[in-house]
Amino acid sequence: MQGKAFQDLYPEEYSHCFGCGRNNKYGHQLKSFWSDDLNTTIAKITPSNIYTGGVPDHLYGGLIASLLDCHGAASAAAFKSLTVGNKFDGEKPLVRFVTGTLTVNFKKPTPTECELTITAKLISIENRKVKVELALLANDLICATGEMLAIQLKES
Numbered sequence: 229m230q231g232k233a234f235q236d237l238y239p240e241e242y243s244h245c246f247g248c249g250r251n252n253k254y255g256h257q258l259k260s261f262w263s264d265d266l267n268t269t270i271a272k273i274t275p276s277n278i279y280t281g282g283v284p285d286h287l288y289g290g291l292i293a294s295l296l297d298c299h300g301a302a303s304a305a306a307f308k309s310l311t312v313g314n315k316f317d318g319e320k321p322l323v324r325f326v327t328g329t330l331t332v333n334f335k336k337p338t339p340t341e342c343e344l345t346i347t348a349k350l351i352s353i354e355n356r357k358v359k360v361e362l363a364l365l366a367n368d369l370i371c372a373t374g375e376m377l378a379i380q381l382k383e384s
Contacts, residue, residue: 235260238324270347305324330375
């Protein structure tokens with residue numbers, strides 16, 4: 229992973245998300261970065277056992293969706309910012325995206341107390357719409373996949 233976390237490049241007024249906001253002291257503060265090849269984005273997190281779902285010692289589905297959502301929106305912002313020449317140096321904030329749709333496919337139970345890796349790959353960019361393919365892995369096994377359509381906020 230390299231450079232600053234995408235979420236740390238959000239404008240101040242968009243930095244309070246429970247899942248990834250740097251200004252939310254109660255949240256997860258998920259951090260997303262470029263992979264070495266700049267074709268994939270990556271985030272890592274180790275959820276506590278307090279997020280157990282119906283199966284003991286495994287995450288509840290809402291947290292899995294939330295992690296895919298936050299990483300997907302950050303990745304959409306990164307992919308779009310890269311195409312418009314953003315240098316990711318903090319001088320210019322990333323363009324900000326919200327979720328239009330998020331589809332989650334649960335493949336295997338996801339353990340708690342285990343480092344999870346979340347990845348995203350760009351599918352397409354069409355004006356203010358960015359589509360990304362998502363995966364959540366534990367111990368190198370795919371536990372969930374998803375697809376997000378993220379919509380860029382209009383500048384005021």
